[in-house]
Amino acid sequence: MKLLEVRNLRVHFALEGAAAELRAVDGVSLSLEAGHTLGVVGESGCGKSVTALAIMGLVPQPPGRIAGGEILFDGEDLLRQRPERLRELRGDRMAMIFQEPMSSLNPAFTVGEQIAEMILEHRKITKKDAKALAIEMLRQVRMPSPEKRYDDYPHRLSGGMRQRAMIAMALACRPKLLICDEPTTALDVTIQAQILELLRALREETGTAIILITHDLGVVAELADEVAVMYAGRIVERAPAARLFAEPQHPYTIGLLGSIPRLDRRRARLAAIQGQVPGSALRLDGCRFRARCPFAIERCHEDPLLMKLEEKHQAACWRAPL
Amino acid sequence: MLLRAENLVKHFPAGAGFFAGATGKVHAVDDVSFDIAAGETLALVGESGCGKSTVGRLALRLLEPTSGRVLLDGEDLQSLDAAALRQRRRTMQIIFQDPYGSLNPRMTVGQMLGEALRLHGLWPGKEPARIAALLRQVGLGEEHASRYPHEFSGGQRQRIGIARALAVEPKLVVCDEPVSALDVSIQAQVINLLQDLQGELGLAYLFIAHDLAVVRHIASRVAVMYLGKIVELATASELFERPRHPYTQALLSAIPVPEPGPRRSRALLQGDVPSPLAPPSGCRFRTRCPYARDLCSSKPPILEGGVACHFWREIAPPAPPAQRLMAVNERLTRLQAAFDS
Numbered sequence: 001m002k003l004l005e006v007r008n009l010r011v012h013f014a015l016e017g018a019a020a021e022l023r024a025v026d027g028v029s030l031s032l033e034a035g036h037t038l039g040v041v042g043e044s045g046c047g048k049s050v051t052a053l054a055i056m057g058l059v060p061q062p063p064g065r066i067a068g069g070e071i072l073f074d075g076e077d078l079l080r081q082r083p084e085r086l087r088e089l090r091g092d093r094m095a096m097i098f099q100e101p102m103s104s105l106n107p108a109f110t111v112g113e114q115i116a117e118m119i120l121e122h123r124k125i126t127k128k129d130a131k132a133l134a135i136e137m138l139r140q141v142r143m144p145s146p147e148k149r150y151d152d153y154p155h156r157l158s159g160g161m162r163q164r165a166m167i168a169m170a171l172a173c174r175p176k177l178l179i180c181d182e183p184t185t186a187l188d189v190t191i192q193a194q195i196l197e198l199l200r201a202l203r204e205e206t207g208t209a210i211i212l213i214t215h216d217l218g219v220v221a222e223l224a225d226e227v228a229v230m231y232a233g234r235i236v237e238r239a240p241a242a243r244l245f246a247e248p249q250h251p252y253t254i255g256l257l258g259s260i261p262r263l264d265r266r267r268a269r270l271a272a273i274q275g276q277v278p279g280s281a282l283r284l285d286g287c288r289f290r291a292r293c294p295f296a297i298e299r300c301h302e303d304p305l306l307m308k309l310e311e312k313h314q315a316a317c318w319r320a321p322l
Numbered sequence: 323m324l325l326r327a328e329n330l331v332k333h334f335p336a337g338a339g340f341f342a343g344a345t346g347k348v349h350a351v352d353d354v355s356f357d358i359a360a361g362e363t364l365a366l367v368g369e370s371g372c373g374k375s376t377v378g379r380l381a382l383r384l385l386e387p388t389s390g391r392v393l394l395d396g397e398d399l400q401s402l403d404a405a406a407l408r409q410r411r412r413t414m415q416i417i418f419q420d421p422y423g424s425l426n427p428r429m430t431v432g433q434m435l436g437e438a439l440r441l442h443g444l445w446p447g448k449e450p451a452r453i454a455a456l457l458r459q460v461g462l463g464e465e466h467a468s469r470y471p472h473e474f475s476g477g478q479r480q481r482i483g484i485a486r487a488l489a490v491e492p493k494l495v496v497c498d499e500p501v502s503a504l505d506v507s508i509q510a511q512v513i514n515l516l517q518d519l520q521g522e523l524g525l526a527y528l529f530i531a532h533d534l535a536v537v538r539h540i541a542s543r544v545a546v547m548y549l550g551k552i553v554e555l556a557t558a559s560e561l562f563e564r565p566r567h568p569y570t571q572a573l574l575s576a577i578p579v580p581e582p583g584p585r586r587s588r589a590l591l592q593g594d595v596p597s598p599l600a601p602p603s604g605c606r607f608r609t610r611c612p613y614a615r616d617l618c619s620s621k622p623p624i625l626e627g628g629v630a631c632h633f634w635r636e637i638a639p640p641a642p643p644a645q646r647l648m649a650v651n652e653r654l655t656r657l658q659a660a661f662d663s
Binding site for chain 2: 043044144158160161188189190191192193194196197215216217218219220221222224241242245246247248251254255256257258259260261262263264265266267269270271272273274276277294295322
């Protein structure tokens with residue numbers, strides 16, 4: 001049974017002074033089984049974060065609007081639920097952590113109070129029990145001296161500790177789905193390693209399914225079972241992680257892998273993808289990558305759909321398999 | 323030697339509020355020495371707050387050091403008056419992480435480049451031709467001269483920042499996190515451009531970055547900084563293949579490798595970097611070092627033979643990279659070559 005199934009999701013944004021809308025997410029379908037980790041990679045503006053916000057019911061409307069699609073979570077179609085129902089689900093059965101924990105922690109309350117408050121909102125237990133549970137969560141995210149940290153205000157904590165507090169809050173009600181949006185991007189590399197290790201351990205301990213949104217292919221390789229690559233509002237390739245890195249089929253994935261310098265091998269030159277991601281006004285009909293693609297042919301003026309190449313491996317490219 | 327930094331120290335007053343006086347000092351840079359030869363790339367790496375950007379500004383004398391000196395072509399920068407310093411500045415330029423913050427929003431790209439030329443009396447009467455050549459050199463077109471910074475994407479703005487640095491024909495460019503704000507595909511374009519320019523113009527780079535994979539790709543030598551001090555300085559191949567300082571080892575093992583599979587065992591560092599307001603006594607890394615002993619808290623190690631650690635000879639080096647190296651994927655290499663034609 002799928003935990004999450006997103007079908008043909010479309011999220012549009014009104015642009016100031018323009019008649020046309022920005023199609024930030026333009027027909028995205030994805031699915032996730034309980035306990036699995038799906039990595040969603042892509043560059044700025046590809047729609048990966050908006051997809052996550054749509055699943056959480058957090059797209060700001062206006063300027064955004066859900067232009068179509070279905071989001072089935074644990075048997076419920078989230079796009080047809082009332083806002084109160086979504087509020088019940090958020091923090092309880094699904095939760096999200098962000099790049100900058102300071103933006104989601106309230107500076108006026110201690111981290112412990114905020115975790116306890118979140119628990120009280122969703123569980124009928126006493127304040128005393130909620131506090132005990134909050135301390136237990138801080139311990140579970142390997143926060144040193146959790147009883148003391150309970151009374152710390154967010155600004156007293158380092159960036160890594162704040163992210164731990166955020167994860168403790170997100171997992172407090174044992175959600176089935178945890179969405180992590182660039183969870184380590186703002187952190188130094190030694191702290192990033194700690195947080196990735198923690199997420200891996202917590203996934204084992206709790207069985208939470210994870211959607212990991214990131215621009216960093218290294219982070220995806222660390223955690224994801226499956227990967228979806230997004231470009232200009234669409235998923236252009238999806239495959240099990242090992243296969244995506246070993247045998248990528250979409251030219252964008254191939255170019256992206258060639259763009260990153262590697263520690264374990266030195267190359268004379270990086271395979272830079274020419275040009276830049278098309279802005280909203282310049283999005284092409286047909287394949288949106290074709291202007292930057294060295295493999296483009298006449299047929300690329302037609303819209304390529306995600307096509308199955310192998311069991312669980314799909315790419316939206318007329319030239320695939322390359 | 324093109325540039326030599328000798329025993330640079332920079333302390334900033336801390337806690338200086340409106341009502342309170344300075345209550346301490348931040349030891350931003352403490353006894354840092356290095357040199358850069360013409361045409362080479364020295365990378366300064368380290369995590370936030372290690373002092374690497376401050377070193378870059380001290381090298382250009384954009385900041386005055388608390389003590390120590392910087393020699394450019396053998397000449398002490400501190401001894402120069404303002405006029406002489408301005409003239410020497412031609413030799414050294416800087417590009418920043420956020421080019422938008424360093425470009426005047428009310429000047430066109432052509433005006434900006436023209437101003438740099440006029441300031442130094444370069445190419446008199448031939449400015450437009452020189453500006454066009456500069457723009458082509460960084461992969462932009464002549465037509466971009468009449469546009470304003472906001473009309474460009476992030477990657478193009480970084481190209482403009484590079485063109486402005488090159489306008490005065492420097493020998494050394496300090497690159498302060500030049501690609502960390504850019505998307506991966508754009509980052510690769512700018513890295514390739516910096517490498518091409520170095521080959522064409524014989525530039526030296528002081529390349530300040532936190533991304534070690536980028537540094538491995540571009541640097542000839544690397545200095546690793548931790549809490550204001552250089553803990554290891556070596557050629558790039560030595561440093562990445564045989565890191566000696568325990569901090570360098572931990573830093574390298576912390577980087578995720580874009581290749582799924584069984585995870586390497588990791589020397590995970592515990593805790594956070596201590597405050598530079600009160601750095602630990604002795605070796606500043608000792609509070610997070612798995613090998614620390616009594617001596618490390620009493621005696622600061624000095625940088626000898628490229629490593630500042632009392633016990634580096636006894637510390638087992640990490641598994642040689644040959645064992646970690648994944649097989650090169652020939653199909654992928656062939657397909658990726660198509661992007662570079």
